[in-house]
Amino acid sequence: MSDALRVTVWNEYHHEKHNPIVAEIYPEGIHAALKAGLVARGLPQVRTATLDEPEHGLTEAALDATDVLVWWGHRRHDDVNDAIVERVKARVLAGMGLVVLHSGHYSKLFRSLMGTPCTVNWRAEGEKERIWVVQPEHPIMQGVDRYLEVPREEMYGEPFGIPTPDELLMISWFQGGEVFRSACTWTRGRGRVFYFRPGHETFPAYHQDGVLRVIANGVRWAAPTMAEQQAPANVKREALEPIG
Amino acid sequence: MSDALRVTVWNEYHHEKHNPIVAEIYPEGIHAALKAGLVARGLPQVRTATLDEPEHGLTEAALDATDVLVWWGHRRHDDVNDAIVERVKARVLAGMGLVVLHSGHYSKLFRSLMGTPCTVNWRAEGEKERIWVVQPEHPIMQGVDRYLEVPREEMYGEPFGIPTPDELLMISWFQGGEVFRSACTWTRGRGRVFYFRPGHETFPAYHQDGVLRVIANGVRWAAPTMAEQQAPANVKREALEPIG
Amino acid sequence: MSDALRVTVWNEYHHEKHNPIVAEIYPEGIHAALKAGLVARGLPQVRTATLDEPEHGLTEAALDATDVLVWWGHRRHDDVNDAIVERVKARVLAGMGLVVLHSGHYSKLFRSLMGTPCTVNWRAEGEKERIWVVQPEHPIMQGVDRYLEVPREEMYGEPFGIPTPDELLMISWFQGGEVFRSACTWTRGRGRVFYFRPGHETFPAYHQDGVLRVIANGVRWAAPTMAEQQAPANVKREALEPIG
Amino acid sequence: MSDALRVTVWNEYHHEKHNPIVAEIYPEGIHAALKAGLVARGLPQVRTATLDEPEHGLTEAALDATDVLVWWGHRRHDDVNDAIVERVKARVLAGMGLVVLHSGHYSKLFRSLMGTPCTVNWRAEGEKERIWVVQPEHPIMQGVDRYLEVPREEMYGEPFGIPTPDELLMISWFQGGEVFRSACTWTRGRGRVFYFRPGHETFPAYHQDGVLRVIANGVRWAAPTMAEQQAPANVKREALEPIG
Numbered sequence: 014m015s016d017a018l019r020v021t022v023w024n025e026y027h028h029e030k031h032n033p034i035v036a037e038i039y040p041e042g043i044h045a046a047l048k049a050g051l052v053a054r055g056l057p058q059v060r061t062a063t064l065d066e067p068e069h070g071l072t073e074a075a076l077d078a079t080d081v082l083v084w085w086g087h088r089r090h091d092d093v094n095d096a097i098v099e100r101v102k103a104r105v106l107a108g109m110g111l112v113v114l115h116s117g118h119y120s121k122l123f124r125s126l127m128g129t130p131c132t133v134n135w136r137a138e139g140e141k142e143r144i145w146v147v148q149p150e151h152p153i154m155q156g157v158d159r160y161l162e163v164p165r166e167e168m169y170g171e172p173f174g175i176p177t178p179d180e181l182l183m184i185s186w187f188q189g190g191e192v193f194r195s196a197c198t199w200t201r202g203r204g205r206v207f208y209f210r211p212g213h214e215t216f217p218a219y220h221q222d223g224v225l226r227v228i229a230n231g232v233r234w235a236a237p238t239m240a241e242q243q244a245p246a247n248v249k250r251e252a253l254e255p256i257g
Numbered sequence: 258m259s260d261a262l263r264v265t266v267w268n269e270y271h272h273e274k275h276n277p278i279v280a281e282i283y284p285e286g287i288h289a290a291l292k293a294g295l296v297a298r299g300l301p302q303v304r305t306a307t308l309d310e311p312e313h314g315l316t317e318a319a320l321d322a323t324d325v326l327v328w329w330g331h332r333r334h335d336d337v338n339d340a341i342v343e344r345v346k347a348r349v350l351a352g353m354g355l356v357v358l359h360s361g362h363y364s365k366l367f368r369s370l371m372g373t374p375c376t377v378n379w380r381a382e383g384e385k386e387r388i389w390v391v392q393p394e395h396p397i398m399q400g401v402d403r404y405l406e407v408p409r410e411e412m413y414g415e416p417f418g419i420p421t422p423d424e425l426l427m428i429s430w431f432q433g434g435e436v437f438r439s440a441c442t443w444t445r446g447r448g449r450v451f452y453f454r455p456g457h458e459t460f461p462a463y464h465q466d467g468v469l470r471v472i473a474n475g476v477r478w479a480a481p482t483m484a485e486q487q488a489p490a491n492v493k494r495e496a497l498e499p500i501g
Numbered sequence: 502m503s504d505a506l507r508v509t510v511w512n513e514y515h516h517e518k519h520n521p522i523v524a525e526i527y528p529e530g531i532h533a534a535l536k537a538g539l540v541a542r543g544l545p546q547v548r549t550a551t552l553d554e555p556e557h558g559l560t561e562a563a564l565d566a567t568d569v570l571v572w573w574g575h576r577r578h579d580d581v582n583d584a585i586v587e588r589v590k591a592r593v594l595a596g597m598g599l600v601v602l603h604s605g606h607y608s609k610l611f612r613s614l615m616g617t618p619c620t621v622n623w624r625a626e627g628e629k630e631r632i633w634v635v636q637p638e639h640p641i642m643q644g645v646d647r648y649l650e651v652p653r654e655e656m657y658g659e660p661f662g663i664p665t666p667d668e669l670l671m672i673s674w675f676q677g678g679e680v681f682r683s684a685c686t687w688t689r690g691r692g693r694v695f696y697f698r699p700g701h702e703t704f705p706a707y708h709q710d711g712v713l714r715v716i717a718n719g720v721r722w723a724a725p726t727m728a729e730q731q732a733p734a735n736v737k738r739e740a741l742e743p744i745g
Numbered sequence: 746m747s748d749a750l751r752v753t754v755w756n757e758y759h760h761e762k763h764n765p766i767v768a769e770i771y772p773e774g775i776h777a778a779l780k781a782g783l784v785a786r787g788l789p790q791v792r793t794a795t796l797d798e799p800e801h802g803l804t805e806a807a808l809d810a811t812d813v814l815v816w817w818g819h820r821r822h823d824d825v826n827d828a829i830v831e832r833v834k835a836r837v838l839a840g841m842g843l844v845v846l847h848s849g850h851y852s853k854l855f856r857s858l859m860g861t862p863c864t865v866n867w868r869a870e871g872e873k874e875r876i877w878v879v880q881p882e883h884p885i886m887q888g889v890d891r892y893l894e895v896p897r898e899e900m901y902g903e904p905f906g907i908p909t910p911d912e913l914l915m916i917s918w919f920q921g922g923e924v925f926r927s928a929c930t931w932t933r934g935r936g937r938v939f940y941f942r943p944g945h946e947t948f949p950a951y952h953q954d955g956v957l958r959v960i961a962n963g964v965r966w967a968a969p970t971m972a973e974q975q976a977p978a979n980v981k982r983e984a985l986e987p988i989g
Contacts, residue, residue: 106374108638119491128372128420129446130350132489140500143741145903145924150596150691150726168496171877171916174446174489176372179421179667184903184916184924188742189496192877192916192924202373202418203638238638245376245418247363252412252433253631254676256384352882387985389659389680394840394935394970415633415672423911428659428672428680432986436633436672436680447882482882497875498920594862607979616860616908617934618838620977628988656984662934662977664860667909678985690861690906733864733906735851740900740921744872 018236019058021079022047023071025086025093026063028214035214043085043212043219047114050225051083056232064089071097081110081232084117087214091121098122106202107242110235112228115212118173123208126201127175133193134170137213140188142166144195144211148182153196153207153230161223167213169193175208183227185210196227198234202245205238207231262480263302265323266291267315269330269337270307272458279458287329287456287463291358294469295327300476308333315341325354325479327472328361331458335365342366350446351486354479356472359456362417367452370445371419377437378414381457384432386410388439388455392426397440397451397474405467411457413437419452427471429454440471442478446489449482451475506724507546509567510535511559513574513581514551516702523702531573531700531707535602538713539571544720552577559585569598569723571716572605575702579609586610594690595730598723600716603700606661611696614689615663621681622658625701628676630654632683632699636670641684641695641718649711655701657681663696671715673698684715686722690733693726695719750968751790753811754779755803757818757825758795760946767946775817775944775951779846782957783815788964796821803829813842813964816849819946823853830854838934839974842967844960847944850905855940858933859907865925866902869945872920874898876927876943880914885928885939885962893955899945901925907940915959917942928959930966934977937970939963 024044028035039046044061051059060078062070064086076082082101086093098121105111105126113123118131144161146154161183170191178197185195195210209227211218218224268288272279283290288305295303304322306314308330320326326345330337342365349355349370357367362375388405390398405427414435422441429439439454453471455462462468512532516523527534532549539547548566550558552574564570570589574581586609593599593614601611606619632649634642649671658679666685673683683698697715699706706712756776760767771778776793783791792810794802796818808814814833818825830853837843837858845855850863876893878886893915902923910929917927927942941959943950950956 125369126372128370130489132491134492134494136494136496138496138500140496143922147903147905147926148688149731149904150688150693152726155726155728168494170494171879172489172881173879176420176443176445177423177912180909181913184926186918186922186924188498188500190498190875190918191494192918194879194916199420200636200638201420205638238640238643240643243637245374245416247376248378250378250380250412250414250435252380252382252384254432254434256382256432387678391659391661391682392932393660393975394932394937396970399970399972415635416637417635421668424665425669428682430674430678430680434631434674436674438635438672444880444882449882482884482887484887487881613857614860616858618977620979622980622982624982624984626984626988628984656982658982660977664908664931664933665911676984676986676988679982687908689908733862733904735864736866738866738868738900738902738923740868740870740872742920742922744870744920 017058018056018233019078019080020051020056020083020232021060021062021075022083023062025089026065027088038217043214046219047083050219051229051232054225054229056229064092069093069097071101076104079109080237081112081235083112083114083232084120084122085114085212086120087116090119093121098125102126103244105204105206107244108203108237108239109242110204110237111206112231112235113206113208115210118208126206129176130174132174134191135168136189137167139165139216140168142211143186144183145186147184148180151180151182153182153227153234155230156226157223163211163218163221165216166211166218169210203239203243205235207235261302262300262477263322263324264295264300264327264476265304265306265319266327267306269333270309271332282461287458290463291327294463295473295476298469298473300473308336313337313341315345320348323353324481325356325476327356327358327476328364328366329358329456330364331360334363337365342369346370347488349448349450351488352447352481352483353486354448354481355450356475356479357450357452359454362452370450373420374418376418378435379412380433381411383409383460384412386455387430388427389430391428392424395424395426397426397471397478399474400470401467407455407462407465409460410455410462413454447483447487449479451479505546506544506721507566507568508539508544508571508720509548509550509563510571511550513577514553515576526705531702534707535571538707539717539720542713542717544717552580557581557585559589564592567597568725569600569720571600571602571720572608572610573602573700574608575604578607581609586613590614591732593692593694595732596691596725596727597730598692598725599694600719600723601694601696603698606696614694617664618662620662622679623656624677625655627653627704628656630699631674632671633674635672636668639668639670641670641715641722643718644714645711651699651706651709653704654699654706657698691727691731693723695723749790750788750965751810751812752783752788752815752964753792753794753807754815755794757821758797759820770949775946778951779815779960782951783961783964786957786961788961796824801825801829803833808836811841812969813844813967815844815846815964816852816854817846817944818852819848822851825853830857834858835976837936837938839976840935840969840971841974842936842969843938844963844967845938845940847942850940858938861908862906864906866923867900868921869899871897871948872900874943875918876915877918879916880912883912883914885914885959885966887962888958889955895943895950895953895956897948898943898950901942935971935975937967939967
């Protein structure tokens with residue numbers, strides 16, 4: 014079933030075109046690196062979409078063909094069209110899976126689904142991050158060791174302005190002294206949402222096996238559970254028992 | 258401390274002016290009945306605000322003087338100005354308490370804080386509702402018996418399109434055969450949110466002792482916990498330990 | 502993978518031998534009905550075990566060959582040997598799945614895993630139960646309609662003396678006026694625990710399709726997630742970074 | 746109300762009598778330091794009890810006079826009498842508050858209330874611990890800065906073998922590279938349970954203001970919410986509506 018899972022990786026694809034450091038790490042874009050990582054981990058049906066495409070590449074047709082959407086954005090959150098945010102959100106609520114990566118925490122989409130500011134403390138100086146497994150038995154943690162070590166990363170520190178996660182899977186330790194809830198799940202409507210922290214554009218986290226493994230596992234976990242997408246609705250109902 | 262708690266009861270105040278049945282039950286409006294109920298239960302500092310007032314009665318000054326906001330709306334959710342919804346939401350995220358009643362489940366404010374559609378199944382035929390206590394030890398349940406019985410009410414049935422509540426305090430049984438999660442809490446940012454189900458405009462639930470007691474307890478529970486309101490923010494931080 | 506899932510259905514097998522009403526409904530025992538129901542729903546590898554067998558049929562060898570254990574007990578909870586309860590509990594903590602049915606709520610095993618009394622209000626008079634789906638998107642709810650209707654059942658009412666479930670999937674409505682959290686999940690150590698309410702011995706719930714479907718789904722959900730069982734342990738660790 | 750709160754601090758009181766390093770830090774015992782810290786923070790009614798007293802100082806009369814019990818144990822968990830563990834557990838389930846400190850994570854009492862092994866990774870070499878606030882709005886976090894820094898402490902690392910906490914309030918960063926869920930709450934029956942990590946016997950954490958403040962706040966939070974203690978029980982009930 015996973016093999017048949019249709020994944021769309023969305024990337025704002027800005028830094029790669031404007032910052033030579035990023036371009037060197039991700040010459041074809043973060044989306045291309047993520048796509049390659051997913052394909053290499055048994056998910057062959059991966060498409061990509063980026064901000065500057067018409068409708069940001071997120072047309073109704075593209076979403077019809079998407080079981081799980083992966084989201085990376087950072088500098089240009091505000092340039093994402095509100096109507097398209099609403100369109101994508103409606104899909105998540107109806108059952109499409111969503112994996113939000115790194116600075117996607119501050120995207121309109123994620124904040125709208127959470128209902129909170131999703132703010133963080135941060136520092137982008139390239140320090141060591143060690144991401145600890147808190148729930149080793151969770152499906153997303155399979156094949157992951159006791160921790161992932163990312164040699165150089167941006168720091169995100171608590172408090173992370175999210176609602177209490179349904180599940181807290183990993184916690185990061187940063188060399189500079191902070192901690193962060195780095196792998197969290199929520200259900201929103203019929204859809205499953207997974208947030209995973211690493212992936213600052215100036216460091217090569219998306220070329221690292223353990224990081225990609227968690228993302229691939231997260232995509233599989235977020236797969237729709239229902240046979241058909243189904244938007245929650247207010248519905249008037251007849252009584253099942255005599256009343257009055 | 259509760260005595261000093263400053264409460265604002267917001268009501269769209271529409272049905273009472275257009276439906277004689279409602280006018281008879283709540284001649285001065287649902288907000289007036291709620292205010293009287295809170296005052297009688299040891300919360301003297303209650304103000305009211307309604308949709309048709311300038312800025313819906315929710316000016317910055319009014320919110321400055323509000324520790325906990327109670328919200329009742331139904332027919333005219335769409336007439337609540339988006340900018341005012343954002344203003345009130347920002348206050349909740351910064352620490353103001355919020356108690357959402359009955360059809361307020363479908364208000365812009367509540368849906369925005371939840372991140373989900375907050376839809377229900379429903380039927381307004383006036384049947385018996387029995388609301389069972391699930392967590393008798395919770396502060397909001399103090400002074401409440403094993404259940405509240407409301408003789409005639411609108412039915413709301415599951416699935417209720419909310420995120421998993423932080424706490425589930427009461428579950429309703431309806432004569433017509435349904436059940437509903439009727440008393441739920443969440444934290445959003447620094448603010449506490451309590452949803453409580455009863456209160457259809459054509460039945461006198463807000464004249465009933467047990468219902469008012471839960472609302473008064475809910476107001477006390479939702480009181481700000483921090484000395485000052487504080488909006489979550491993204492903040493850049495220096496490292497606390499040597500890095501690199 | 503589910504096809505290969507090795508299930509053991511445990512039953513105290515007492516009422517069937519002493520109460521002719523029960524014997525007529527479950528002539529070969531509740532365990533036999535459950536086994537038949539699971540086999541018919543795509544889980545061919547089902548064994549049974551009962552209280553009066555040596556070691557209650559729960560030898561180390563039997564548990565070595567068990568991925569998910571289903572538990573039904575009622576009258577003779579106290580006759581289950583404490584050492585065997587500890588043995589089974591250790592397996593759950595190390596990753597074996599556990600599905601607890603009906604009056605199993607008061608078994609030593611379930612109470613020990615929950616840490617609470619797991620008490621209920623009850624009445625065994627044979628009334629209608631309607632079990633509503635609260636989270637339609639959950640894997641255990643797939644193939645289940647908006648509700649299950651069980652024509653005659655024992656009543657269990659709130660408060661149910663459990664810790665807050667990790668997930669609340671179904672809530673029961675009873676004709677006599679009560680409600681109950683009837684389908685709940687928890688993780689305990691590396692193991693997954695699913696509680697499902699229906700199944701009083703004097704009514705034929707375990708011959709009903711929807712009930713058996715939920716149990717079969719629950720067994721699949723509770724399947725071990727890790728490649729090997731692994732008991733949590735206190736472990737001394739070397740520092741990963743220089744200290745002092 | 747807090748002023749009237751009756752607190753009992755329980756300590757196994759072993760290390761202080763056998764290890765001169767500990768005796769120097771806590772000359773009158775860890776319980777005396779905790780008592781002094783609570784009294785100095787507005788909780789005058791504090792008694793102490795220790796392992797070697799008759800019934801470990803936890804007679805029925807002592808528990809009758811206890812609203813919240815604080816628990817510190819380490820080396821001699823196994824010497825705590827099972828019947829007294831059951832007695833204390835029954836009180837918690839009926840509404841008495843419980844604050845479990847540091848190595849109390851592995852006490853019979855805490856493990857029995859959690860239902861899990863409550864295991865940790867550990868290292869007692871005296872490294873820096875920085876305990877971060879995750880939920881600043883929680884009552885237990887009031888008066889606490891963004892983090893507490895404990896200069897020298899034992900390390901506890903994830904995975905911590907607990908059930909998912911109802912609330913996760915603080916996460917520790919350790920100099921040696923690990924993280925830990927250091928401040929967690931649960932409800933068990935009618936009682937509230939708070940676990941707080943710091944306090945290894947060879948370091949002076951219980952002389953540190955921030956640590957004592959969290960403990961004092963935790964004691965206040967864990968205070969009984971109901972007017973009378975009430976053990977959960979199975980109760981037969983008459984139908985409220987006609988059945989059959």
